[in-house]
Amino acid sequence: MATRTQERRLAFLATALPPIAWVVVFFLAPLAIVWAYSFGQNAGLTEVDINGTFANYTRALEPLYLGIFAKSIFVAGITTLLCLIIGFPVALSIVFASERWRPWMLMLIMLPFWTNLLIRTYALIAVLRTEGYANFTLEWLWNQGSWLMTLVGLQPLGEFTPLQLLYNNFAVVVGLVYVHLPFMVLPLFAALDRLDKSLIEASLDLGAGHLRTLLFIVVPLALPGIISGIIITFVPALGAYLTPDLLGGPDSQMIANVIERQFKRANDWPFGAALSFLLMYATFAAIALRAYFSRGKAADGHGI
Amino acid sequence: MTGHAKSYRTSRRSLLKGLGAAAIGISLTSPKRSAWAAEEPKLNFYNWDTYIGETTLENFTEASGIDVNMSLFATNDELFAKLRAGNPGYDVIVPGSEFVERMIQANLLEPLDHSKIPNIKNIAPEFMTDAPFDPGRKFSLPYTWLVIGIGYRKSKVKETPDSWKVLFDSDAYKGRIAVMSDASELFRNCFKYLGHSLNDASPELLKQAEVMLIKQKPNVKAFHEDNGQDLLLSGEVDLVMEYNGDIAQIMTEDDDITFIVPKEGAMRQQDTLAIPKGAPHPENALKFINFIFEPEVGAEITKTILYPSPNAAAVALMPEAYKNNPVIFPPADVMAKCEYPNYLGADFTRLLDEAMTRLRAA
Helix, strand or coil, X not given: CHHHHHHHHHHHHHHHHHHHHHXXXXXXXXXXXXXXXXXXXXXXXXXXXXXXXXXXXXXXXXXXXXXXXXXXXXXXXXXXXXXXXXXXXXXXXXXXXXXXXXXXXXXXXXXXXXXXXXXXXXXXXXXXCCCCHHHHHHHHHHHHXXXXXXXXXXXXXXXXXXXXXXXXXXXXXXXXXXXXXXXXXXXXXXXXXXXXXXXXXXXXXXXXXXXXXXXXXXXXXXXXXXXXXXXXXXXXHHCCCHHHHHHCCCCCCCHHHHHHHHHCCCCCHXXXXXXXXXXXXXXXXXXXXXXXXXXXXXXXXXXX | XXXXXXXXXXXXXXXXXXXXXXXXXXXXXXXXXXXXXXXXXXXXXXXXXXXXXXXXXXXXXXXXXXXXXXXXXXXXXXXXHHHHCCCCCCXXXXXXXXXXXXXXXXXXXXXXXXXXXXXXXXXXXXHHHCCCCCHHHCCEEEEEEEXXXXXXXXXXXXXXXXXXXXXXXXXXXXXCEEEECCHHHHHHHHHHHCCCCCCCCCHHHHHHHHHHHHHHHHHEEEEEXXXXXXXXXXXXXXXXXXXXXXXXXXXXXXXXXXXXXXXXXXXXXXXXXXXXXXXXXXXXXXXXXXXXXXXXXXXXXXXXXXXXXXXXXXXXXXXXXXXXXXXXXXCHHHXXXXXXXXXXXXXXXXXXHHHHHHHHHC
């Protein structure tokens, strides 16, 4: 039945072509151009001469830039870890919430996500700065404490010194965790929601405590969701530049800030392209690692 | 390279306004007048945010019948990046002086026919002659000018901080100072502090400045992205490296704040009006530029944006509080030590960026 096969092939082409064209035009082609730039050098102010040089990569692998890469990976790693620690209980409580509350709780997670990143970052500045809401709250608590002390006949507390919450690495991590939390909570929620709750009941019935059930039943079953969450939190956190720019202190430079400067102030697109691609290779490595782990699982027969 | 964003653009007041305007683009259309011209009566103006008088564009449409479509950019780098791949349709742009030089070198600007801009006579003569970035002003005309200095909170300093020393080379105000994060602005003002010209492109001098700043870094609270006036106004820091126009704007909100140009001299800049190569409406562009230099129009713009204006006829129409403001017009003896930055070439630009990367990573 050659005609039917042909028809099927046509139908396949008709449905597959638009997404393929989309990927080629809006993803692969621009990426290829940037990739080509990374093997070029500036020829004048506006021209890039693509001559196959590896000079940009050699420069990008100097200790200065490797150090900044390492720092960015560290900051993104801390961010991911904190997102996991905060996100897991949140996702769990949404899963076990009543049907009535669940959409609202998901909404609360999503709502900040729909607000412009710049606005959220400026809002954090208003909260964290020396004369910001966090310090106002602490000062109020301090003064109440002081008043209580005098009430029971003790010496009052000294003058309140505002905490330095902004323009340091702490502020960058707070900002990144705040921005990336939905990326962690949503895949965790999806994984935990699919989990067969009778397994938890069985574990509890058979005498395991809540903590043991959580660590040995829930976590292993939710592992694919956890790994997805880790990757889609880690990758954008690694490329963050607005947050370290606006919340960071003198030494809070991340690799994306260096890349941004190459495309703007330094006007060195080839070098910026090389740095971007190193970042992208790191991303590919993370995704490949994930594929490797999930394949291992499938081969073990515990596959999801 | 210099990206002296007019930082009040991202202040709390203007953030929402800016985002809104950027999202929809400001499109002012009014019924077309009977203007006969070879060109369609349209003009695409590419400007900084909040950098034009409230009714200037409407008034121009009223007077000429030409509709102005204004879109906004935030940094000179953004403007340059947009134009380097070919003019997407802008007729009039507002590049900073250092970028004018780069754009002339890259052949991105159209020469201006001065005979079609009779209002050039209103510009103070020194701005026509003293423009090393565009000799003879063949490609650009001055829209505003600005100078970098130290904005500070009067009640928090022991004595007038009249030297770059307090920001670059002293722990007197540890943790209460912020400097600019732009490599060119930061390092080249250090050159002034070290007794050199800011156009001295010597790697040794740059190294000296880098070593000094790395030593100074523990005393610095933030490398700000052109929002120094916000840091000062919110009490986050007490001394900040910033442009005079930006500090002048917050001085209207807080009279404990003032500004000084350090005695060693500093970097000065101009924002200019220019026509990019490939502009679709070059005749309208010339009419628009001429209109901007009308005395009343210049005064209306200055009242809104509060920047120093090179339009002498417009300044004459301004109130005394503006004309005699030492922040907007710093004393002549200090200004004499200030310099326009030349474009120092791709190699030095790279050295500057590497020095900045090392400083931030140190």
